[in-house]
Amino acid sequence: MPTRQRLKELMISELMLDMAADEIGDDTPLFGPAGIGLDSVDALQLVVMIEKHFGFKMADQDQAKRILQSVNTIAEAVDQKAAA
Amino acid sequence: MSRSILITGANGALGLAIAEFFLTREEGCRVFLGVRERRERAQELAARFPERAALITLEITSPDAWKTALAEIESVAGPVGVLINNAGFHEDALLANMAQDQWSRVLDANLNAVFHGCQAVLPGMMRERQGRIVNISSLSAISSPAGQTNYAAAKAGVIGLTQSLAKESARMGITVNAVLPGYIEGGLPTDWTPEHLKALKMQLPMRRFARPAEIAAAVFFLASPDASYITGSTLKIDGGIL
Numbered sequence: 001m002p003t004r005q006r007l008k009e010l011m012i013s014e015l016m017l018d019m020a021a022d023e024i025g026d027d028t029p030l031f032g033p034a035g036i037g038l039d040s041v042d043a044l045q046l047v048v049m050i051e052k053h054f055g056f057k058m059a060d061q062d063q064a065k066r067i068l069q070s071v072n073t074i075a076e077a078v079d080q081k082a083a084a
Numbered sequence: 085m086s087r088s089i090l091i092t093g094a095n096g097a098l099g100l101a102i103a104e105f106f107l108t109r110e111e112g113c114r115v116f117l118g119v120r121e122r123r124e125r126a127q128e129l130a131a132r133f134p135e136r137a138a139l140i141t142l143e144i145t146s147p148d149a150w151k152t153a154l155a156e157i158e159s160v161a162g163p164v165g166v167l168i169n170n171a172g173f174h175e176d177a178l179l180a181n182m183a184q185d186q187w188s189r190v191l192d193a194n195l196n197a198v199f200h201g202c203q204a205v206l207p208g209m210m211r212e213r214q215g216r217i218v219n220i221s222s223l224s225a226i227s228s229p230a231g232q233t234n235y236a237a238a239k240a241g242v243i244g245l246t247q248s249l250a251k252e253s254a255r256m257g258i259t260v261n262a263v264l265p266g267y268i269e270g271g272l273p274t275d276w277t278p279e280h281l282k283a284l285k286m287q288l289p290m291r292r293f294a295r296p297a298e299i300a301a302a303v304f305f306l307a308s309p310d311a312s313y314i315t316g317s318t319l320k321i322d323g324g325i326l
Contacts, residue, residue: 048207048211069273
């Protein structure tokens with residue numbers, strides 16, 4: 001399964017989002033009122049989820065902030081790490 | 085389901101009762117009895133369940149000690165699925181006469197230690213997306229007796245920590261609750277005279293202290309899969325005192 005689709009499905013199940021995968025745009029902001037509206041607890045869960053399912057460990061909070069912008073930014077980081 | 089259960093203060097009356105509840109009622113679980121210097125009674129209990137109970141040395145006020153203990157448990161039984169923060173003690177004095185040390189020791193053991201314990205088990209519980217934390221607070225947290233400013237503040241802090249952490253971990257399948265026991269048989273200061281105990285019982289609605297198993301039953305339930313929608317709750321078990 002493509003990384004973006006897998007990420008969306010994992011986000012829906014692990015963050016208990018009441019929406020379908022195709023409702024999450026690749027570039028939709030994950031946080032804030034203009035986007036999906038995730039909060040700091042979701043951010044922590046995303047970090048754990050990405051490490052658990054993709055083996056990608058965030059180095060620090062700054063990196064997490066940069067990567068956890070959208071499905072696209074996460075997928076790019078995860079795919080880059082897999083290719084390395 | 086074979087869960088690893090860690091109980092701090094496991095040499096005391098309530099810790100032992102909680103451990104025994106798990107060992108006799110939850111098939112296959114592994115129980116780790118957190119102890120410090122005093123360990124005779126925990127050793128006796130572990131000897132009755134040699135395959136499923138083990139002592140673990142744990143200085144609850146030290147974050148490093150938590151890390152070491154958790155690593156030891158994980159290596160033999162997987163991540164801790166249930167943490168019962170039960171250890172604690174009080175050192176009563178009127179605030180006007182209370183030494184700084186008396187304040188700090190009680191806050192360290194009763195509140196800071198709960199923080200260290202929760203922080204130590206959370207990563208494993210988050211990875212597993214399940215977990216149960218039960219914090220043993222005290223009736224003193226809400227009755228605030230004179231002479232217990234340190235203990236009442238610490239135990240009230242445990243309630244705040246419990247409720248806040250419950251919100252942080254709810255979506256991860258982790259529940260966090262607090263139990264507030266009143267007087268417990270075997271858990272009362274040893275220097276209280278029989279006359280004092282008798283007079284105290286006369287003032288209680290049930291005219292008796294709680295049996296440790298009566299508190300353990302509630303802890304066991306809160307840690308069970310049946311309590312999956314209970315989180316951030318405080319359950320007072322005091323025989324109707326308040």
